[in-house]
Amino acid sequence: TQLLEQSPQFLSIQEGENLTVYCNSSSVFSSLQWYRQEPGEGPVLLVTVVTGGEVKKLKRLTFQFGDARKDSSLHITAAQPGDTGLYLCAGSHSGGYQKVTFGIGTKLQVIP
Amino acid sequence: GAGVSQSPRYKVTKRGQDVALRCDPISGHVSLYWYRQALGQGPEFLTYFNYEAQQDKSGLPNDRFSAERPEGSISTLTIQRTEQRDSAMYRCASSLVGSSTDTQYFGPGTRLTVL
Numbered sequence: 001t002q003l004l005e006q007s008p009q010f011l012s013i014q015e016g017e018n019l020t021v022y023c024n025s026s027s028v029f030s031s032l033q034w035y036r037q038e039p040g041e042g043p044v045l046l047v048t049v050v051t052g053g054e055v056k057k058l059k060r061l062t063f064q065f066g067d068a069r070k071d072s073s074l075h076i077t078a079a080q081p082g083d084t085g086l087y088l089c090a091g092s093h094s095g096g097y098q099k100v101t102f103g104i105g106t107k108l109q110v111i112p
Numbered sequence: 113g114a115g116v117s118q119s120p121r122y123k124v125t126k127r128g129q130d131v132a133l134r135c136d137p138i139s140g141h142v143s144l145y146w147y148r149q150a151l152g153q154g155p156e157f158l159t160y161f162n163y164e165a166q167q168d169k170s171g172l173p174n175d176r177f178s179a180e181r182p183e184g185s186i187s188t189l190t191i192q193r194t195e196q197r198d199s200a201m202y203r204c205a206s207s208l209v210g211s212s213t214d215t216q217y218f219g220p221g222t223r224l225t226v227l
Binding site for chain 2: 104105
């Protein structure tokens, strides 16, 4: 059972377009992370958000944690072919260690 | 410095055989995680170690799966009497202390194929 739902699951856009990926859950998380995974590689952490309503920016990527800490979004401005990959959100509950639940992922393709 | 390494990178085995997958975490990392990842999907938690102690094995699918980390460093995930449904990418990750905001560093994975 996937506790974290991501949408859309697939996204193909032209270079230069903007996009938003959503991560939703019925559970409250103590922190939420976004990863990017390229083919043949393991996921690589992009950002961790911990405070409800928090917004973090990483160059052209903007991450937001929902006020209730149940959802998050990733917005990419002026997408580039190098942004192509699988974007995963992952939530952690408090409790001593980082047992992370991953979403199913959003597969993004940016066409030059 | 060296990242997380896993071996073998690819393993093909026949149904019914046992396999052992190895994970070498980043030196000094206390926490070690095993995941299973289906193609195009997010990793699925299997088990977690803090030093040598296996603190959570709730994600192991059944008793054919086991893991150990005897000296708090290298870990081995063992699958006994493999079945075709065990075919997947098995990933290991390590983190410095394992807190909820810590960064997990993933290895390249072992692609297991059970014929």
